[in-house]
Amino acid sequence: MLLSSRRVRAAVLAAAAACVLAAAPPPPTSAGIGDTLFPGLGNPGYDVLSYDIGFTYQGDNSKPMEAVTTIDARVTDWLERINLDFARGTVHSVEVNGEKAGFAIADEDLVITPPRRVYPGQALRITVRHTSDPRGGEDGGWVRTSDGLVMANQADAAHRVFPCNDHPSDKAMFTFRVEAPKEYTVVANGVEAGWTRAGATAVSTYRTEHPMATELAQVSIGRSAVVRRDGPHGLPVRDVVPAADRQRLERWLRKTPAEITWMEKQVGPYPFETYGVLIAAADTGFELETQTLSLFERSLFVRAGYPEWYVDSVMVHELAHHWFGDSVSPRAWSDLWLNEGHATWYEALYAQEYGKRPMATRMREAYSQSDGWRAAGGPPAAPKPPAPGQKISIFRPVVYDGSALVLYALRQEIGTARFGELERRWVSEHRDGTATTADFVRLASEVAGRDLGPFLRGWLYGAKTPPMPGHPDWHPAAPVAGGAVPARHI
Template sequence: MHFNLSIAAGLATLALSLTFANDEARPGADSIGDPYYPKLGAGGYDTERYDLALTVDMETGSIDAVATITARALHGLSSFNLDLYGLEVAGIEVNGKAAKFTRDGRELDVVPKKPIREGKEFDVRVAYSGVPTPAPDPSVGGTGVGWMRKDSGIFVSSECIGAASWFPCNDHPRDPALFRFTVTVAKPYVVAANGLLVDEQDHGDTRTFVWEPKAPMAPYLATLGIADFDVVVEEGPGGIPLRTYFAKTLDARERAGFALQTEIVEFLELCFGPYPFASVGAIVADEDLGGALETQTIPVYGRGTYDDGTIAHELAHMWFGDAISANNWKDMWLNEGFASYGSFLWVEYAHGEEAADRDMRQRYRMLRRAKVGPPPDPGVAQVFSARVYERGCWVLHMLRDRVGDEAFFEILQTWVEAKSGKTAQTDEFLAHCEDVSGEDLDDFFAGVLFADVIPEDARFE
């Protein structure tokens, strides 16, 4: 009897404390928990949508902007955190009511007038302005990443942590969201962005371009290209819109690779399964952007990246990196190794076996000679290193050799099916390879993926 009573009393206490826990609002975490970037992103909410309205002054480089962010509280929130680098915040409203906020470096803490209850959707309206500058990033060094103002216009390439250079966000691939970009700029400048161009308004001296991606997107994959472009509109693979924005100064030779975009996507569909988005295209700058980036549906290409191998690499990212996000930046090889292998597959198909053999032989020798380390968890300074790209690509080539073409492409296609719209990490991919192939691959991965140096292979010497 006493026993039963005490259980009843215990349950009553438990029920009471659960009720309190639900109602109790606390600050959202100021980090999403990526070990490479201790303060990056935030916790306590899930972003659903970014609605970004920007007026861009091409003379001064300044923007006047309002970001409306729709999110859902994962627990009761007394305050929450966004990332924003530089720029001046004029005011913040949460659900239409003025909110207090504080800033410390990239961290923007917002205290709503009333706490937000667990599970509730809420709107955050941030009015901000200033001249955006690239954000420092220990994975890249140099001048940083994000918004770049160049002589010919503005280009945005934000991997890994540059999205916060131009809009307040939960700046991590683990929290993708829908977007809309409404960008107003003086003539003759043209605005390119991710997704579909859904509206274009002419105000006389200025124009407003409205772009909308149809699928959720990680903040670092959001891009704008603003320049006096030559715009080429075509019907792309499977009849989807294909829009290519060429810098006017590019000649026919520099543009030639982009004529292959449809063929490349159709080829990659044979390898990886259906193209995951509703549009495709390119922003082709005649500027040094430090490379090209797989900005979703519309990669941005800097000087020296106009070859078909690079275009195939960026388009392969639409499956690996864009549709499937890395769970943490230490899993980067699941993006870059796969995109590099997509490029290799294109080379094999378009340039022949001999070119492909030469490519892999060179890769093997470099990996052995330079003792290039294992791809997973390379450390933040090596996120963009040969460990991730070249050895990641080698791992996939060896996997194909180990399980055969049929199982290999089955592995890739079912991986995309299982993981599109989700995040991925290395152990999940390894388990997936064993599931699909039906083979024990522990020893195989211990060598090619995890050993300090790739195993010797006489076929490539």
């Protein structure tokens, strides 16, 4: 049977349209790398090498800032679309390797469609022009202070400030360029790489010299004083404090070099290019180990009622994180105990040495509560997911004293000398990288000269707390109905 030319043409067009529809890519969707606690975080298919992030701050916290984020990455898989974590901002435009790219928002992902498919091994430069909203919120990102802004991005809030691959397994180098009114002081992670003034504004540039996880990014904008001094071996130490509190806070600031020296005696050389404390006039409810510039609430240092040994030990906790958590970062968020357990361990050790607060007393109390903490939050290396709408609820007592208790049991089992060797080798062999719980168990076994897997399995993954070596008289208390109260996040 023959068809008319018009009908043939219509049939051909219909068939072509059907082929186009069949070949059309699926709608943009969010992606994640499958983290057990934050499955939506991170993005597959590329490895970020560096971020170059620019903010334009006009002295007004009530409206979004203009920003530009440039990401250099290496492609690891064939990709028709590239996902970045990003929320709480408006995207103006996207370029991929200098060419305009399509984009869409899907949940908390910026989904980019490059002009052509990218392939493994390809160099990738993504430039996103966007806004960054300083109004912040309870779920982290920018934190408004009495005179400006600071960042608090843990655990998953960096992408509420700038587009990124927001997972600690993908560490990268950072450059920050911040334009602000000249009366504001800007300080960020790393070291200052430039300062230029143009009329009523100034541009400050900072660069890191070591890779950093996105959750550790920090930019401080405020009417601040920067206090400089030398640390051990000539390490530059710079503290950032509200200008009006410069003299009032000196009694705390001058402690830092000695605290760094103390930590170096425990685990070896400080792993970064500079250190300092950032004291912010803001109520956050926590302190935070942002890399090279630890964030502290002003109230910790000026409120009556905190004993000196306690404030000192909190300062050491954040400092210790620069070895455990910053330099050696968790491969997955379920490895968080390696960060917080170690920081709590050195906090307690410092309090014992300088505050006459016996470690054994603290660990015995932790042991008595450990079963309750495990019931409420899961065992140290297999924590329960965060409560709905409460991302930082993963920072429970079990990852603080409950995880320091694991280290105490390990020291009891292998002895003080081998434990010290393990700690020094851990931060040396994994410096500037990421590591897992399995890596820690493997190295502990190597140092001990025997397989510690069976011993550590119960301590890390058990629903019940194992017997404490050397302390047969220690007994866990019955779990309290309703579970444990979340710990202060430090």
